[in-house]
Amino acid sequence: MKSETLPTVGFIGAGRVAPPHAPARRHAGVAVSAQASPSPPTADPVATEARPEAVSPQSAVDHCELVFLAVPDDAIASVAESLAWREGQAAVHLSGALGLDALTGAAVSGAAAGAFHPVQTFGGAGTQASLEGIAFGIDAEPPLYGVLARMAERLGGRALRVPSGARALYHAGAVLACGCVTALLAEAMDAWERAGLPRAEAQAALSRMAETTVANVGAAGPGEALTGPIVRGDAATVRAHVAALRAVAPHALETYGAIGKRAAALAATNGRGGGVDWNALFEEAARCE
Numbered sequence: 001m002k003s004e005t006l007p008t009v010g011f012i013g014a015g016r017v018a019p020p021h022a023p024a025r026r027h028a029g030v031a032v033s034a035q036a037s038p039s040p041p042t043a044d045p046v047a048t049e050a051r052p053e054a055v056s057p058q059s060a061v062d063h064c065e066l067v068f069l070a071v072p073d074d075a076i077a078s079v080a081e082s083l084a085w086r087e088g089q090a091a092v093h094l095s096g097a098l099g100l101d102a103l104t105g106a107a108v109s110g111a112a113a114g115a116f117h118p119v120q121t122f123g124g125a126g127t128q129a130s131l132e133g134i135a136f137g138i139d140a141e142p143p144l145y146g147v148l149a150r151m152a153e154r155l156g157g158r159a160l161r162v163p164s165g166a167r168a169l170y171h172a173g174a175v176l177a178c179g180c181v182t183a184l185l186a187e188a189m190d191a192w193e194r195a196g197l198p199r200a201e202a203q204a205a206l207s208r209m210a211e212t213t214v215a216n217v218g219a220a221g222p223g224e225a226l227t228g229p230i231v232r233g234d235a236a237t238v239r240a241h242v243a244a245l246r247a248v249a250p251h252a253l254e255t256y257g258a259i260g261k262r263a264a265a266l267a268a269t270n271g272r273g274g275g276v277d278w279n280a281l282f283e284e285a286a287r288c289e
Helices: 018-028 040-050 057-063 073-082 100-107 144-154 164-177 179-194 199-220 235-248 250-269 278-287
Strands: 009-012 032-036 066-069 090-093 112-118 135-140 158-161
Touching (some): 032 057, 066 073, 073 090, 090 100, 090 144, 100 112, 112 164, 135 144, 135 164, 144 158, 164 179, 179 199, 235 250, 235 278, 250 278
Parallel strands (some): 009 032, 009 066, 090 112, 135 158
Antiparallel strands (some): 112 135
16 A cells, blocks of 8 residues: 555445544545445445445455545444454554554454544534534554555545554544534533523533634644633632532532632733632632532
8 A cells, every 4th residue: 555546435334423424535536446334324425425335344345445434433443353454455443443453364464553533522413513723633654654645635534644652632622622522612601591591592602602712722732722710810700600510500619619720820921810829719619518
């Protein structure tokens, strides 16, 4: 497999990550020759969109130089081990947390192993996802790394080298930036609902503010993007928040306190925070629950 050419590509599985690849691949000229799935119904979305030949998993391995394993993390190792691989081809998983050892079943037969994780959120019904401009967390040895890096660029993204030994920590960071932010926004919407505001208004207003915040972090970094009463040293307002949450949403106090402490530490690194002992304030709030 040469890094200057794109190989014939096959997919095994079709989870949430696989469908967004189809239109991007077609636009980038990355043709998928075969689509397979251990359970046939999950193969249909990608097969319909990208129109590759629907085959068995082993046939995909037999006829493609590069095979993506788009299956759940806990199935990657068993699927790789169940197939007959050969030298000169590559097995690549899409997991963020797993390293190349998950593909030992392919590597022992001489196949190159790689990881190609799109740093993007792939939600359920009603959500959107694009590969344009995203990073792809890649782990592979040359020449496979070059092939995957070039594919990332063809898909409109950029290559990000992530060592196998650091992938769990790398993925934890991605989850903090995505899944945890989503959960935090859900808590914020719940607070507004408990304050008597309509859920739809809470969702629209808070998500819009979050968009601006994320854009500011991207443009200037978290230190400059951080705003709010902690940055201003406004302890009275934070105490009012704590009292309001304790009265109607006590389950959110622990989250508010934990995030508040981290915000205070971030503010302090930038010389802000008003000199308030925020740790003492939040610890006192926790004792009063």
